[in-house]
Amino acid sequence: MALLPAAPMSIPAAYETEDRLAIMHLAREFATKEVLPVANELDPVQGEIPDTLRKQMAEMGFFGIIIPEEYGGLGLGLFEYCLVTEELARAWMSVASIIARGNGLGGGFSPEQQAAIMPRMARGECLGAYALSEPDVGSDAAGVRTRAILDGDHYVINGQKMWCTFADGADFIVLVARTSPYDPQRRHEGIRQFFIPKERGSFPEGITGTPIRKIGYFGWKTWELSFDDFRLPAEHLLGSRFDGDESSGFKQAASWLSVARLHTAARSIGLARGALEDSIAYVQQRRQFEQPIGDFQAIRFKVADMVTEVEMARAMLYQIAADADAGREVDAQASMLKLWASEMSERVTSQGLQIHGGAGYTTDFALERYWRDARLTKIFEGTSEIQQRIISDRYLPRPARR
Secondary structure (H helix, E strand, C coil), X not given: CCCCCCCCCCCCHHHCCHHHHHHHHHHHHHHHHHHHHHHHHHHHHCCXXXXXXXXXXXXXXXXXXXXXXXXXXXXXCHHHHHHHHXXXXXHCHHHHHHHHHCCCCCCCCCHHHHHHHHHHHHCCCCCEEEECCECCECCCHHHCCCEEEEECCEEEEEEEEEEEECCCCCCEEEEEEXXXXXXXXXXXXXXXXXXXXXCCCCCCCCEEEEECCCCCCCCCCEEEEEEEEEEEEHHHECCCCCCCCCCHHHHHHHHCHHHHHHHHHHHHHHHHHHHHHHHHHHHHHCXXXXXXXXXXXXXXXXXXHHHHHHHHHHHHHHHHHHHHHCCCCCHHHHHHHHHHHHHHHHHHHHHHHHHHHHHHHCCXXXXXXXXXXXXXXXXCCCCHHHHHHHHHHHHCCCCCCC
């Protein structure tokens, strides 16, 4: 199960360097030898990512890939971040996702907060969760209704949050809430971000959580959180370059979306690669009509289509990551990439399941895990439909009314 083909994919020549090859091979070896066996054992029983695995990742610097060296990180770019993500997702998407709980977790920290938090993030000692979505707020992030009212030297917070993955295991939660009442004419104003420190494995007084019953993305829990008169010291309001702007929290969240979408694209590609590579191994082993099924043209053409789709997405990912590292604005391109890669991932993993036949519809093979998790990539970090809206708004005049 989960055998790699003889000639795994590498970095396109235009972007290849010795350092990038080294980090890719390091991540690939770790994913194959350490992550994949754990995923194959724990995902079918909905087990959680072991602390031992997280400690290994921390020692390898995976939680600080894009954290500057001055804060103890590796000081690398989004290109390297995506390289590692792709390799980890090929084994288990949840492990590829947990590295985002370090690596700055969206920014928005003041210089003082960065100095205090970033070194611990880079070492994997301080990992976070992000609370943005609400029961009635998903794609429409400006519709946040959770309130944070200043009461002396504390904020009193009330509301509900959805889809907060790793809320229990995190060392802190970044919360998006309103400091002023919702106004449909000024929807972005009053949205701010708050830093909530907590103990791993529990919630502070005033916060309760209910695990959400998911069909995939196992390895950790995703939570619905309730804030009931939760009191937070006022200095935990996150500061950033947007300070003094009433829409700073919304801008902080939006400023990180391109990074998040590149990360999701890399996860999508990793999942598709898992399905592709497992299928290549499977069709050479599985025999029907006294020959390997890989000898049949119908199967060979399916594999050809899968390879082509994966390589197209990888080329797009590396180009946009390189552009972002060069300081170019890539917001629209990141949406295009996220749209294409996630849709591609579902197609390729579904095709891989078809190649596996009935075996693919069991938990005896990793294929079903890639298939389930690929479906999620079309939803989180902005649905495919939201990406289409962002892209069309870039190239067409916006409608007068929404």
